[in-house]
Amino acid sequence: MEVLFTSAGLISLLTLTALEIVLGIDNVIFISIVSNKLPAHQKDKARTLGILIALVVRVALLFGITWIIGLKEPLFSLGFLEGLNMDPHFSGRDLILLGGGLFLIAKSTAEIHDKLEGHEEGGAAKTVGLTLWKAIVQIVLIDIVFSFDSILTAVGLVQEILIMIIAVVIALIVMLVFSKGIADFVENHPTIKMLALSFLVLIGFLLVVEAFDVHVPKGYIYFSMAFALLVELLNLRMRKKTIKTQLTHPETEKVKVDQ
Template sequence: MDYLMTLAADPAVWAALGALIAMEVVLGIDNLIFISILTNKLPEHQRSRGRRIGIGLALILRLALLGTVAIIVQLTAPIFSVFGKAFSWRDLILIAGGLFLVWKATAEIHHKVDTKEHEQVANGGKVVAVTFGGAIAQILLLDLVFSIDSIITAVGMTDHIPVMVIAVVFAVLVMLLAADPLALFIEHNPTIVMLALGFLLMIGGTLIGEGFGAHVPKGYIYAAMAFSALVEGLNMLSRRSSRRKDGG
């Protein structure tokens, strides 16, 4: 208790907590986009439950990993080298997660633009939807990748476990509140789906690059995402204005 009171009285701890919460929320955007796109493929009555389970798993994984911080930190230690480039377990996890994200986003884009598949659906063909268990398994895999990256980032910003726990819980609560509105927004705006898939491709490529030691400042990534979202927002306003004029 004395330790917690000492932390609460330290302005530097509050500053670190604010910065870490902001960082965790930003890192959670990637995870939330993936969860929203994947659960939107489930039957409507399962979507909200799938999102809650996916985000709940993210919280459980993050808190579990916080309990093994000493082990997580060791994941950055080199385990082998190839052509002079050392790789750690973290590098391998990021590369595997990035490859999965690129594959998944590419498959989803192919599904969206495959005219033969759309013709089959129009003619009464069956759509092979993702199963609930399959969706949760994919979410769990990406939760693991994003959770490890999140915890390593947290360790780099503060040494205090309670601060990390508060930041992680707060960020996951924000994800939980934003999950349904974001998923509905993506579902009702088809062009946003392609934009989000483009984001996932970029994030996947960034994870692969990070795994190979090519660090890309996340500020650049999220600035590009924000600019693309702004342009798409202007396009949506333009289309809405055109519809109003045509209706008038």
């Protein structure tokens, strides 16, 4: 416990907490999109249960660090990958990342298809085939995949398990506090939802290539996501301003159309 009250301990805690929050953004987006497909009275429950289960999973994984490190040991190899400049050896961790990445790509692609085909327009049709527990199972599955990335980051930065647990707890509390706001914002802005789904496809692809030991610096990915989000927020602001102008000065807009 004394380590928390040292300058090194506090810096490690703040750094790791910030990284856990950043790494948890894609998790919150997935939880928001899945929970928004449920009836209104179940959305908050799904988000809360999903994040609480994520907390339990991550803390449990922290206590199983030795097991997680063991998952990096090769299980089998595919010789033809050597010719493609890829590591031919596959570990338990690689298989988890591969399965999680493919699941995320498939789920996000299906959501994009439904959005483009207009299957979400009807209120009752929106929830067909998805129950609360099905949603929670999906959330838990992707939580486990994201948790490996989160825990491996923690192990690489900090040696004290107490600091890791506190950082994970703080990060997930932040996710819990802001999850409803993020979910509502995504649901109320179709273009943001499409952008979020595209992000999830990108994250899924990143998990797949990491399973083949192709390492892409995450800083580039998160910068690209932040830049795309900033551009879309500017577009939303511009559209809102245009609509406001049309409502306030309809005669001006009519003159422009006539010209």
